[in-house]
Amino acid sequence: MRLYIPHKYRRFPDWDGRLPQVPAGITIVRCDEDLGPATKVLPAARDLKGRDVDILFCDDDKIYDANWHQRFKAEAARKPGHCIIEDGETFPDIADAGRPADRLPRSRWKPKDFKYRMKRIASLFLYKPNRGTPGYVDRISGFAGVLVHPDWFDELFYDIPDIMWTVDDPWISGHLERRGIPIWMIGRNSRRAEGKASGVSALLNHVEDGQDRVDADLLVIDYFRQHYGIWQKTEMIDEKATLRTASMREMMRRRKAELGLIDP
Numbered sequence: 001m002r003l004y005i006p007h008k009y010r011r012f013p014d015w016d017g018r019l020p021q022v023p024a025g026i027t028i029v030r031c032d033e034d035l036g037p038a039t040k041v042l043p044a045a046r047d048l049k050g051r052d053v054d055i056l057f058c059d060d061d062k063i064y065d066a067n068w069h070q071r072f073k074a075e076a077a078r079k080p081g082h083c084i085i086e087d088g089e090t091f092p093d094i095a096d097a098g099r100p101a102d103r104l105p106r107s108r109w110k111p112k113d114f115k116y117r118m119k120r121i122a123s124l125f126l127y128k129p130n131r132g133t134p135g136y137v138d139r140i141s142g143f144a145g146v147l148v149h150p151d152w153f154d155e156l157f158y159d160i161p162d163i164m165w166t167v168d169d170p171w172i173s174g175h176l177e178r179r180g181i182p183i184w185m186i187g188r189n190s191r192r193a194e195g196k197a198s199g200v201s202a203l204l205n206h207v208e209d210g211q212d213r214v215d216a217d218l219l220v221i222d223y224f225r226q227h228y229g230i231w232q233k234t235e236m237i238d239e240k241a242t243l244r245t246a247s248m249r250e251m252m253r254r255r256k257a258e259l260g261l262i263d264p
Helices: 036-040 042-048 068-078 114-122 168-178 213-228 246-258
Strands: 002-006 027-031 055-057 083-085 146-148 183-185
Touching (some): 002 036, 002 042, 036 042, 042 055, 068 146, 168 183, 168 213, 213 246
Parallel strands (some): 083 183
Antiparallel strands (some): 055 146, 083 146
């Protein structure tokens, strides 16, 4: 396992450079440039380019179960040439009818129905039944893990504009789609425990030049729509969309306003 740490941090210019102690089996690798949260994969992809290996990257503040890696490798064997994830998002301003056949079916999130709630009660609320279904998504959620191949990463991945460097999920997802790499969600999303540092200086709460997480997410998505012609909106919204994050809720609100379905 590799933990990439830059020599300087953008968010922490006063960092004294002391490295953390890590358990056996983890190697700290230094990199010259802080690429924001994408530092967890972009330097590794460059280091491993040309080698017949996969990269499974994740956040450093989550605790993953013992079968986590095996699930990704098994799914990759069934879906060669795909980016494999356990959690992700489908953009609600793109209806299924406007998507190419090779990006269907979409992964969906089942509602918390009676059956779901009975299972929760029967387990004394210790167990959360899986609600995800297998299928394609638009955006990865890196905290749950992402399996990629280093040869997919060309130089455009590394040229990250201001503000956009703060959100790696839409940035990496956009470039994967640009390269024609589908993102496949397994549909068996396991629970992850929070590490001790999960609430310390969380990027989720970071504001860069007045732009918060939602602003940055949608800025990146609009960037790819304008520059590469991907993720184009449809005249119909996705009525099946489950708006699980603030970014997706704001995307849906903006599109409904554009279509005159709600007041701006």
